Amino acid sequence: MPSTDAAEAPVTDPGAADPAYAIETRSLTKVFGSQRAVDGIDLLVPRGSVYGFLGPNGSGKTTTIRMLLGLVTPTDGERRILGEPLPAGLLPALQRVGSLIEGPAFHPYLSGRANLQRLDAADTRADAGTCGQRIDAALDRVGLTPAGGKKFRTYSLGMKQRLAIAAALLAPRDLLVLDEPTNGLDPQGTREVRHLVASLAEEGITVLISSHLLSEIQQICSHIGVMRAGRLVAQGAIDDLRQSQTTRLTLTTPDTATATKILEQQGVSHLEATGSQVTGRPGELRPEDLVAALVTAQVRVQAFAFERPSLEDYYVSLTGEGFAVRS
Numbered sequence: 001m002p003s004t005d006a007a008e009a010p011v012t013d014p015g016a017a018d019p020a021y022a023i024e025t026r027s028l029t030k031v032f033g034s035q036r037a038v039d040g041i042d043l044l045v046p047r048g049s050v051y052g053f054l055g056p057n058g059s060g061k062t063t064t065i066r067m068l069l070g071l072v073t074p075t076d077g078e079r080r081i082l083g084e085p086l087p088a089g090l091l092p093a094l095q096r097v098g099s100l101i102e103g104p105a106f107h108p109y110l111s112g113r114a115n116l117q118r119l120d121a122a123d124t125r126a127d128a129g130t131c132g133q134r135i136d137a138a139l140d141r142v143g144l145t146p147a148g149g150k151k152f153r154t155y156s157l158g159m160k161q162r163l164a165i166a167a168a169l170l171a172p173r174d175l176l177v178l179d180e181p182t183n184g185l186d187p188q189g190t191r192e193v194r195h196l197v198a199s200l201a202e203e204g205i206t207v208l209i210s211s212h213l214l215s216e217i218q219q220i221c222s223h224i225g226v227m228r229a230g231r232l233v234a235q236g237a238i239d240d241l242r243q244s245q246t247t248r249l250t251l252t253t254p255d256t257a258t259a260t261k262i263l264e265q266q267g268v269s270h271l272e273a274t275g276s277q278v279t280g281r282p283g284e285l286r287p288e289d290l291v292a293a294l295v296t297a298q299v300r301v302q303a304f305a306f307e308r309p310s311l312e313d314y315y316v317s318l319t320g321e322g323f324a325v326r327s
């Protein structure tokens, strides 16, 4: 269980805030003993994005999120949340940030609505006179209005997680930080959370959502950042990352020697021939031109394909997480 540090070191040179980003860190680092749990990361979460913060268990996601929320003191580096440098701007920033790290403690024998009432009452900034409206709005946003009167213990896992997000939305928020909100959920619960995050993003809320499974959040993310052993090994718009993947050519032919020679002449790089297959990187070359050159040289083409690795392949290559299984 990570510790919560009370005292914060002052930021020495906060620099200027970039209004394009809801979260901005520079060289953010956390060392536990001899372990660099977070190792100099430059996280950039654009405003209005759904940012998938990915990485295997133990790669440093939760520690990073805790530093972003002022729950853990960084060993080094800078952080800005909604333009506010931390720790100086922690309070004004956090008023606009909803978060779900371990989830609030809900009472099983109280209804979802009564649980929210208790949490709302604990917020000294909230106007008690408008509590009912806030709770109605929060239940409505997460699709729990019909189940608001039911006891929490009767909720499905997805409903419990949606109630936790409703709790994070009791006050107006510009940024929502969700640490592994789909962890332990069944496919239906995962869909519910995904759907909810997508609808919040449509309202303009920036969402940072962590997960160790790309497949669970890929559909809703506009951006991703990938952690591996404390380092941020990739980051950017999901479409750009997909585009950056190198296209691979695969040719099946009984004439591999001639085919390799022709493809090399055409400018295909990284050529390899194994059995009746030739593979290589075509770069910007067009498949129709390569096939024409092969046929002209009397290469018998049995199969020819241009393939771009999927984002999942990319994620696996970055993290080595081939078959992440939920614990």
Ligand SMILES: Nc1ncnc2c1ncn2[C@@H]1O[C@H](COP(=O)(O)OP(=O)(O)OP(=O)(O)O)[C@@H](O)[C@H]1O
Pocket (backbone or CB within 6 Å): 001, 002, 003, 032, 035, 037, 055, 056, 057, 058, 059, 060, 061, 062, 063, 064, 180, 212
């Ligand atoms: N308070 C702490 N004291 C010592 N080591 C810690 C502490 N908190 C985290 N760690 C270590 O730092 C590393 C990163 O942990 P972290 O929880 O940030 O990873 P994570 O990517 O969120 O993984 P998970 O999804 O399993 O929580 C792990 O090796 C963890 O054991």
